[in-house]
Amino acid sequence: MSLTLFGITITTVMAKAAYYGTKQMIDNYKREKERERRERERMKAKLDKEAKEASIPSRSIYVLGLKGAGKTSLLLKMGAKLPDTTTNGTLRIEKYQSFKIKVKGEDAIIKTGEDIGGGESFITTDKDVKESDLQRIVKTRDVILYLFDVNEFIKEGHNKEREENLARLKNIFQVASDCNKIGSIKLFATHGNSFLNSGGEINDVISRIKEMVRDYDSEPLFDKLKVIDTNNHNDVQLVKESIFS
Ligand SMILES: Nc1nc2c(ncn2[C@@H]2O[C@H](COP(=O)(O)OP(=O)(O)OP(=O)(O)O)[C@@H](O)[C@H]2O)c(=O)[nH]1
Numbered sequence: 001m002s003l004t005l006f007g008i009t010i011t012t013v014m015a016k017a018a019y020y021g022t023k024q025m026i027d028n029y030k031r032e033k034e035r036e037r038r039e040r041e042r043m044k045a046k047l048d049k050e051a052k053e054a055s056i057p058s059r060s061i062y063v064l065g066l067k068g069a070g071k072t073s074l075l076l077k078m079g080a081k082l083p084d085t086t087t088n089g090t091l092r093i094e095k096y097q098s099f100k101i102k103v104k105g106e107d108a109i110i111k112t113g114e115d116i117g118g119g120e121s122f123i124t125t126d127k128d129v130k131e132s133d134l135q136r137i138v139k140t141r142d143v144i145l146y147l148f149d150v151n152e153f154i155k156e157g158h159n160k161e162r163e164e165n166l167a168r169l170k171n172i173f174q175v176a177s178d179c180n181k182i183g184s185i186k187l188f189a190t191h192g193n194s195f196l197n198s199g200g201e202i203n204d205v206i207s208r209i210k211e212m213v214r215d216y217d218s219e220p221l222f223d224k225l226k227v228i229d230t231n232n233h234n235d236v237q238l239v240k241e242s243i244f245s
């Protein structure tokens with residue numbers, strides 16, 4: 001069928017094509033407007049989230065200590081997303097994204113960071129290089145948590161693990177003094193539950209440890225030493241509070 005208007009012949013096929021073409025244009029336009037609306041909403045939500053998070057207190061931390069001290073266990077318990085297989089010994093640097101925690105009922109943020117193994121090779125302490133890993137870490141992080149296994153530390157006699165801890169703490173103390181950040185180093189003696197289960201007494205062990213480190217360079221770091229179990233919710237809460245204190 002065809003219709004002639006002002007000398008132009010319009011066939012049904014032409015009319016249909018014009019109709020569908022126009023419809024498609026309108027649909028495309030609507031889709032584009034909808035996409036723009038969704039993008040605006042997404043941006044607004046992102047900005048709102050960033051503004052909200054900017055008002056939440058945040059800290060960057062680094063957890064140090066010998067192999068088996070409980071670094072990975074503590075980070076996992078605090079809420080860092082790490083492969084939990086790494087509590088069998090962290091073999092490479094594992095990065096974690098920033099995560100939210102509660103401190104005294106209020107929101108707080110632990111910034112992006114990394115979990116390292118306690119093996120010597122993971123961080124350099126060599127002062128000859130321009131800046132050792134340890135210097136970089138102490139300088140750039142807000143808080144350093146240093147963990148050691150209380151049961152190993154207090155063993156009497158020649159104690160290689162205690163010596164190693166004290167050697168590392170000497171370095172850390174030195175670097176922290178150089179950049180005026182002694183207060184950012186927090187010490188925690190871990191495996192407190194095994195210690196208690198074997199009949200130990202917390203106050204007594206803290207005094208014993210302080211006696212053992214008397215006259216060592218890092219002695220001042222032991223002033224606020226706490227004994228914790230990295231799997232205990234209240235103990236981990238204590239660590240979180242110390243990060244924001
Ligand atoms: N009883 C007890 N066990 C703990 C505690 N903290 C860690 N552990 C255990 O000790 C072992 C070593 O813990 P990790 O968290 O892997 O120690 P790490 O410091 O990350 O060790 P590396 O990655 O090798 O340097 C694991 O079997 C943990 O379950 C604690 O406070 N109490």
Ligand SMILES: [Mg+2]
Nearest residue numbers: 072086089090
């Ligand atoms: Mg580990």
